[in-house]
Amino acid sequence: MTRRPSAQTAAVLRALAGDRGRWRYGYELGQEVDLKAGSLYPILMRLHARGLLESCWEAEPPGGRPARHLYRLTGAGIQAAAALPAAEPARARAARRPVNGSARIASRGAR
Numbered sequence: 001m002t003r004r005p006s007a008q009t010a011a012v013l014r015a016l017a018g019d020r021g022r023w024r025y026g027y028e029l030g031q032e033v034d035l036k037a038g039s040l041y042p043i044l045m046r047l048h049a050r051g052l053l054e055s056c057w058e059a060e061p062p063g064g065r066p067a068r069h070l071y072r073l074t075g076a077g078i079q080a081a082a083a084l085p086a087a088e089p090a091r092a093r094a095a096r097r098p099v100n101g102s103a104r105i106a107s108r109g110a111r
Helices: 007-017 026-033 037-049 075-082 090-096 102-109
Strands: 053-057 069-073
Touching (some): 007 069, 026 037, 026 069
């Protein structure tokens, strides 16, 4: 990767790196990283296009359900995940976020 990945992309890489050898399917990843399909699948497609993910169709889906698309990190994907900075706890991110425009109000008072 040439630029720093988005927080969502980093979350997907970290989730996949948690169990490198296991094939994962999109719905399961989306649940783990709290992303909806409209955000998750474009990320998975970009990571695959960049050679960071391998993908395949489920070989033997249970009866009554279509085959799922499965994903896992490539060697380059494992390196990219290892190069990510440590994940910031959600509480720390929330503490930095201005509430109801309070950052704008505080900056006006400082003039």
